[in-house]
Amino acid sequence: MNAPYDGDRGQGAGGAGSPSGPPVPPGPGQEGQVPPDPYLQHAYEDDPYRAQDLAAQDPVGEALYDRASHPPPPPGTYQEPQALYQQPPAAPYAPDPRIWAQTPPPEPSGPSRHLPYGDDPATTQFVGVDALVTQASDDRQEPDAFAHLFRDQEGAGKVSGPAEPEPAPAPVPPKSGGGKFSGVLKSSALMAAGTLVSRLTGFIRSLVITAALGAALLGDSFTIAYTLPTMIYILTVGGGLNSVFVPQLVRAMKDDEDGGEAFANRLLTLVMVALGLIVAIAVLVAPVLIQLMSNTIADDVAANSVAVTFARYCLPTIFFMGVHVVMGQILNARGKFGAMMWTPVLNNIVMIITFGLFIWVYGTSAESRMGVDTIPPEGIRLLGIGTLLGLVVQALAMIPYLREAGFRFRPRFDWKGHGLGKTVKLAKWTVLFVLANQAGVLVVTQLATAAGKLSGKDGTGFLAYSNAQLIWGMPQAIITVSVMAALLPRISRAAHDNDPGAVRDDISQGLRNSAVAIVPVAFTFLALGLPMCTLLYASSGAEAARSMGFILMAFALGLIPYSVQYVVLRGFYAYEDTRTPFYNTVIVAAVNAAASALCYVVLPARWAVVGMAFSYGLAYAVGVGVAWRRLRTRLGGDLDGAHIVRTYARLCMAAVPAAVIGGGIGFAILELLGTGALGSLAALICGGTLLMGVFFVAAKKMRIEEVNGLVGMVRGRLGR
Numbered sequence: 001m002n003a004p005y006d007g008d009r010g011q012g013a014g015g016a017g018s019p020s021g022p023p024v025p026p027g028p029g030q031e032g033q034v035p036p037d038p039y040l041q042h043a044y045e046d047d048p049y050r051a052q053d054l055a056a057q058d059p060v061g062e063a064l065y066d067r068a069s070h071p072p073p074p075p076g077t078y079q080e081p082q083a084l085y086q087q088p089p090a091a092p093y094a095p096d097p098r099i100w101a102q103t104p105p106p107e108p109s110g111p112s113r114h115l116p117y118g119d120d121p122a123t124t125q126f127v128g129v130d131a132l133v134t135q136a137s138d139d140r141q142e143p144d145a146f147a148h149l150f151r152d153q154e155g156a157g158k159v160s161g162p163a164e165p166e167p168a169p170a171p172v173p174p175k176s177g178g179g180k181f182s183g184v185l186k187s188s189a190l191m192a193a194g195t196l197v198s199r200l201t202g203f204i205r206s207l208v209i210t211a212a213l214g215a216a217l218l219g220d221s222f223t224i225a226y227t228l229p230t231m232i233y234i235l236t237v238g239g240g241l242n243s244v245f246v247p248q249l250v251r252a253m254k255d256d257e258d259g260g261e262a263f264a265n266r267l268l269t270l271v272m273v274a275l276g277l278i279v280a281i282a283v284l285v286a287p288v289l290i291q292l293m294s295n296t297i298a299d300d301v302a303a304n305s306v307a308v309t310f311a312r313y314c315l316p317t318i319f320f321m322g323v324h325v326v327m328g329q330i331l332n333a334r335g336k337f338g339a340m341m342w343t344p345v346l347n348n349i350v351m352i353i354t355f356g357l358f359i360w361v362y363g364t365s366a367e368s369r370m371g372v373d374t375i376p377p378e379g380i381r382l383l384g385i386g387t388l389l390g391l392v393v394q395a396l397a398m399i400p401y402l403r404e405a406g407f408r409f410r411p412r413f414d415w416k417g418h419g420l421g422k423t424v425k426l427a428k429w430t431v432l433f434v435l436a437n438q439a440g441v442l443v444v445t446q447l448a449t450a451a452g453k454l455s456g457k458d459g460t461g462f463l464a465y466s467n468a469q470l471i472w473g474m475p476q477a478i479i480t481v482s483v484m485a486a487l488l489p490r491i492s493r494a495a496h497d498n499d500p501g502a503v504r505d506d507i508s509q510g511l512r513n514s515a516v517a518i519v520p521v522a523f524t525f526l527a528l529g530l531p532m533c534t535l536l537y538a539s540s541g542a543e544a545a546r547s548m549g550f551i552l553m554a555f556a557l558g559l560i561p562y563s564v565q566y567v568v569l570r571g572f573y574a575y576e577d578t579r580t581p582f583y584n585t586v587i588v589a590a591v592n593a594a595a596s597a598l599c600y601v602v603l604p605a606r607w608a609v610v611g612m613a614f615s616y617g618l619a620y621a622v623g624v625g626v627a628w629r630r631l632r633t634r635l636g637g638d639l640d641g642a643h644i645v646r647t648y649a650r651l652c653m654a655a656v657p658a659a660v661i662g663g664g665i666g667f668a669i670l671e672l673l674g675t676g677a678l679g680s681l682a683a684l685i686c687g688g689t690l691l692m693g694v695f696f697v698a699a700k701k702m703r704i705e706e707v708n709g710l711v712g713m714v715r716g717r718l719g720r
Helices: 059-064 129-134 147-154 179-213 217-255 261-284 286-293 295-299 301-314 317-333 338-362 377-396 399-404 428-455 462-496 500-536 542-574 579-602 605-634 641-673 677-701 705-718
Strands: none
Touching (some): 179 217, 179 462, 217 261, 217 286, 217 295, 217 301, 217 317, 261 317, 286 428, 295 428, 317 338, 338 377, 428 462, 428 605, 462 542, 500 641, 500 705, 542 605, 641 677, 641 705
16 A cells, blocks of 8 residues: 655665655665655656767668757767756745735725726726626626635634624615716716707807898997807906816715815805906906907997997896806716806797897898997897897706705805815916917907908908808817727826827727718818808898808818817827926917908908918918927827828828819709799808718718728717
8 A cells, every 4th residue: 555645655674765755666775665656656757768879860860860960969968857846945934914814005095097987987897898888887896806815814812712693784775876977977867968959059040140230340249249258257256266276176075075066156146256356357347348349349439338238238248158167066066067068049049039029120230230329228128138148047956956955055255274275276277278379369350350340341351251261160069079988088087197199099999980980071161151151141131141150160270280280289288287288388379469450450350350260270271380399298209190191181182083073063053943942052061061971982982090980980870
């Protein structure tokens, strides 16, 4: 019988045995020893070729072996082969529990590594796909990864006994909603729908305003008075409110014992007091503000009187803008996202009704030919009260949502010592960013109103510039912003994890995905801007509508660098760099102001605003070049430029013939049917259909992968 331990093997009657290793086979003079155990012999222990000469070669190998270049080793120098498998050497000491049972360090509170899915690594588990799908809506307490070590250490000094049965978990009550995942999807869809409806109703509002007041000096006077409160709000409170106060509000709601309610009350009280003082000062100095906005209007007695009256009705809206923003951010911090996106629709509806009543009483601008000299005081009062009422309704509509979220406003004036005093330092670059941007807007406003009055024709002033810019900016707000909304969290996580390659890939994807829609839309504005404006602004007169069409065509191609600039700046924001976007905005504003001034001096007054629209896109093209080089340096010299440029170039190559064909058909239809509503609609439908058809055929022939991906996604949505 074999002994159970190797140390007992080979022991005979005399008690002698080999200390280690397998037994030696019996030979001469070794009688009486136990025969070797066949199970302990290695399979290759008895090598029949071991005694042969290692220098000897087989006949086939001998003919192919070059002994002169590779002489064989001399006999006796060949090393014995090592055993293939060996037991690891025994440790000299027993394992120390103080070493292997140490308590691991706690997980960091913030993200500590790159996660392909999820935001918080402390609460993210990597599970199977089935679990992700079936348990996405379950609100469960995340298990502690080191809880078993804690239990082991706690139980080390206790007497072991029968384990007590764990109590059965309480049944989870059914939830009314779809859980976290479905809640996020529902909130995102609600916000996207609210933004889209808000922009569409805002566009209808601009159509009604233009129809009521026209695109001449009267329309410019109202537009400047209506724009003035927004500029003052952004310059004084808006920039700091969004960049500094809102993050502090969210932090207070997470950290404070009362859920941040006291901080929110202090913030809302502070904003109300500050905006009230700003409104009082602005109403008093309204004539000076109109002078700063437009010397042309201020020098005209009738236009100045109308603009100052409109301004004094519109300036109190500064107060309600700020209150609406703070209330909306309080709701956002409490998980209520829809109210802030949908309440601006109420403002647009009130203004549409107000200007509709004005048209019902006095007729459209093309019918009444009303100007700054002939508009009645009752009409000014109606429009002013309606404009103010729209912002009041927008702000007051937030109160029911606040009550539903459990927030009750109580004025608090104990501002000192609660974190509100450091806002100036934190908001410095954001305020400078806004100042640079608004300085460029101010120059364009002055030059556009002056050119409109010098030309003596409708549709050549600031209102026409604003209307064309509103149409031109809608694709950017709907397409590029939507694409980047999905990529921004990934870019921010990659920047936090110091992964420039991931930042580069996400920015490249955002640029290429948005280009699929932005490039053809830009060429559509270039080819069909005229019938588009003659259809939308026909109520303001044929001459004004044609002028706005030419301005939109001048804006058109600038949409491409404008979209690229938006995406590239997200890379700096992901690294929490607000200084570089400020410098870039200064460059864009300076180029825009200089080029606009040159257009005002060189071009005829009739075409000066058209040149200013082209200058806007040119300024952003220069800004893209500067921002691109800086971001490429920030990411280590690589921004996937070749891939991006190739995609944009091929999309432009597909869009050029499409624009030529579609634009040619559109202009031919306008010449045949005229620039009325019927001719403009026919030109827009026929030209647009041909343009998009030719573009997608050309892009598919050129095998542009982004376009093919978009077509595949649409087909999947349609079930084909």
